Amino acid sequence: MSFDYNTVQNLGLAGAQQAPSARSELGQEAFLELMVTQLKNQDPLNPMENGEFLSQIAQFSTVTGIEELNSSFSGLSSSISADQGLQAANLVGRTVVVPADAAVLAAGGIVQGEISLPTSTPSLSVTITDSNGALVRRLDLSTQEAGQVPFSWDGLLEDGTYADPGLYQITAEANVGGEIKALATQVR
Known part of the structure; x- marks a missing residue:
């Protein structure tokens, strides 16, 4: 009995191939590239509505702003934690009420x-x-x-x-x- 490579691969017995790593984030450049591709490939007789186009841009801007805000808050949280540690160190050897x-x-x-x-x-x-x-x-x-x-x-x-x-x-x-x-x- 003989098996060809396709049969072995379909059974999941072939060596694991490394899948290209998927990006979990869509950057601004990739978003703009997708947007331009979408505009190039749209039906000329039924183009995208201006409102829909602007809505997609606004959604991306909102997500980008939220990510930047989250990053800023993470930095602020780290700074506050470090400051609390320094304040606590100042209390060593002192009496507190x-x-x-x-x-x-x-x-x-x-x-x-x-x-x-x-x-x-x-x-x-x-x-x-x-x-x-x-x-x-x-x-x-x-x-x-x-x-x-x-x-x-x-x-x-x-x-x-x-x-x-x-x-x-x-x-x-x-x-x-x-x-x-x-x-x-x-x-x-």
Whole structure:
């Protein structure tokens, strides 16, 4: 039994031929070449409408503009990421204060933070609770003026023993205009 090359090729058994690589993008030059070819080969008795021709040009311009915009945004995104890295590097070795309603207590450690007080108050307190919501410690900061009010928890429970290391919830309340209001806390 003999097989000719065409039979082998039709069965997919012939050596793989390298297909020319297809371009995934249509550049401006290729687009114009296609447009000119289309105009050359159109039916002279039924030519392309002006509106259709202009529509194709406008579509290509729009796609080109979007691609350029996407490229610009990619560059901007890279610049922002690099800038964030540099800003973060500037914070190494410094103490930062971040908005948070929880803090981690290390063994024998302390938790420090600040409260944003919008107006002076005769009564300001910080409450520390464990993961079950049980009261761990209440810090009475008494009368305070408006502004950033610092607080510090020494890690001690109400009975004077050290709290277990872990995550603790921090809430702040103040008497503002005769009403008890919850306030935002920041931790270091």
